[in-house]
Amino acid sequence: MRPFDLTYLGSTIEEPTTVIGGLPVSVLGMEESARMLVRTALYARGQNSLPFYSTSANGQVIALASEDNAFKDLLLKADQIHADGMPMVRLSGIVASDEIKERVATTDLVHAVSRLAQKAGVRYYFLGATAEINRRAVANMRRDYPNLIFAGARDGYFTEEQEAEVIAEIVKSEPDILWVCLGVPKEQAFVARNIERMRGVGVVKTAGGLFDFLSGKNSRAPKWMQDAGLEWAYRAMLEPRRLLGRYLKTNPLALWQIIFHSK
Incomplete structure (x- = not known):
């Protein structure tokens, strides 16, 4: 991981990490993370540097990383x-x-970032999901944050052979933060293949199914379930055929990794 100067709005934020489940995980809280991403995005303007690449880990990610x-x-x-x-x-x-300090769920982080981004003139690009879900996600964000700037958006249905054209379109639009919603592990592989081509983009944030939530297609679990760590159970109830088997496999493996592979 590269060291970054994280001074923003007159305050200095250092980003310590700790090893959880074998991965170096940020210990910054929600608001600190949001300020850091906005600050980093603004600092990168005109630098033609590699994007700051931010991703996330949950039980599924930890379990998959332990096996792959x-x-x-x-x-x-x-x-x-x-x-x-x-x-x-x-x-x-x-x-x-x-x-x-606290869970930094991307579905919450996008709002913490957007509250700052619309004041700072930070430009977004939404990449991923179907064309309709993407369109609705952008429309809802514009409704909730009227001063938020979108440099562009497009769906996630393209081939690996088309990636160079997609990246060229993104870079040309000059976004400060690129939100990539292609799903795990596809989105991580996409960023790894193309990050060199994305010079000039300030921040790349992988975001899983974020656009499904922003568009209204999927609902969040009740707050008490989120606080209790049961959001996975709520999602499994909504999509049992797709998710229940996955969670029954990944949750015990992730818990094992967290307990025995953290330091």
Whole structure:
């Protein structure tokens, strides 16, 4: 991970990490993370430098990384890994050298970033999901943050052979933050293949199914379930055929990794 000067709005933010489940995870809280991303995006303007690459880890990601070294290597190419899982947060004070302050779920982080971004003139690009879901996500964000600037947006249905054309379109639009919603592990592989081509983009943030939530297609779990670390159960109830089997496999493996592979 590359060191960054994280001074923003007159304050200095250092980004310590701690190892959770074998991954170096940021211990910054929600608002600190949001300020850092906006500050980094603004600093990168006109630099033609590599984007600051931020991704996230939850139980699924930790479990997959423990079984797939190639995927783990993709994660380790990121400059920042957020803790998007309550077990990571709750157990960090017991199993790791530093306690993670709070869960930084991308579905919440996008709003914390956007509150700052619309004031700072930060430009977004939304990449991923279907054309309709993408369009609705952009429309809802524009409704909720009237001063937010979108440099562009497009769906995630393109081939690997088309990636150079897609990246050229993104770079030409000059976004400060590129939100990539292609799903795990596809989005991490996409960033790793193309980050050199994305010089000039300030921040690249992988975001999983974020646009499904922003568009209104998917709903968030009740706050008490989020706080209890049961958002996975809520999602499994909504999509049992797709998610229940996955969670029954990945949750125990992730818990094992968190307990025995943190420091």
